[in-house]
Amino acid sequence: MSGRTRLVPLGTNGYFPSGGRQTMSFLLERDGALLLLDAGTGVARLGEPPVAARLARAARLDVVLTHYHVDHVVGLAYLPGVARHCTVTIHAPAPPLVEGAPEALGRLLAPPFFPHPLGEWPMPTEVVPYSGSALEIGPFRLRARAQRHPGGSVGLRVDDALAYVTDTSVDPETELFVAGVDLLLHEAWLTNEEAEREDAARSGHSAVGPVADLARRAGVGRLALVHHRPGRDGVALAALRAEAELRSGLPVLPLVEGEAVDVG
Ligand SMILES: [Zn+2]
Ligand SMILES: [Zn+2]
Known part of the structure; x- marks a missing residue:
């Protein structure tokens, strides 16, 4: 049985009266373990209270991406700023789940788009491809399935707690x-x-x-x-x-x- 899971929406492509709209990112927390679903500009909210306090206590941060459209990945560029005390693992979808490849992240997170190449970030950072239907990340057991979207996208289910079905x-x-x-x-x-x-x-x-x-x-x-x-x-x-x-x-x-x- 899984423990209690807490979801913090960081970026929903929704309307946010005081802070503007952020693109897709959701933080899951269970037993102190943190998992980000997607990394749009919502990742910036990891640096804002009270979310920042959750991250300050963490030694590692896992990120699982659904696909490579920029509204789901551009916030990775905030991680050297907000998660430099963490070991970061980016779980990136690979064919046949999507058409894009994890290597694409290295092209986005490099000059001229970003000054610090992914391999030279101040904290240990690893990109781990996933291509199957099951994924275990810390206390989270995920299931993944390919969806109908240009270039592909992945639907994710986290135990019986929640499912994240976007860009389909x-x-x-x-x-x-x-x-x-x-x-x-x-x-x-x-x-x-x-x-x-x-x-x-x-x-x-x-x-x-x-x-x-x-x-x-x-x-x-x-x-x-x-x-x-x-x-x-x-x-x-x-x-x-x-x-x-x-x-x-x-x-x-x-x-x-x-x-x-x-x-x-
Ligand atoms: Zn999108
Ligand atoms: Zn998309």
Whole structure:
């Protein structure tokens, strides 16, 4: 049995009244172990209180990436600033899960994009490829599956506590993958109206209605919508949540960046 897990949304592509929008990153904490899901600009919040205090106590930090689009990896550049006291391991997806390769990180985190090459960071840092369906990182047992997204992306399930399903069109096979988790984090890039006007499947993104249906059928405990399209304000996001709640019959959490949620 796994212990209590705490989720701190750091970057949700959502609306954040006082601090601006940050791109995708979520911190999981269990028994003092820390795991980041994705590393968008939300990683910067690791340097802000009260999240900074959690990181100050840690000797190591694991990061698992879902794919290589910049809104999921650009925040790796903050790690030499906020996690220089940690041993850092970056778990990076490899084919057949995605088309991109872990070596790509070395090209992004190097001049001219970044002054400090990945191999010369002030703390021990390792990039470890993963390509299978199971992954064990400290106390976290993860399952991984390939999703429908340009270039590929990986859906992640962490024990029975939570599933993180972003950068994908709605996929019926996700239902079995996430079945029974306490909290499903699922992307909702599109409104239903936008999905009717645009080709949702080709965009590699999901519309809120089908996401709500999926969550209900999968029997998850709670749903949270993440990875919103730029331009949504607080009112628009509240409307999306209300619609998802009505259609799924589930509690739909309003995630606030930096505010912890207990899961599992
Ligand atoms: Zn994305
Ligand atoms: Zn993407």
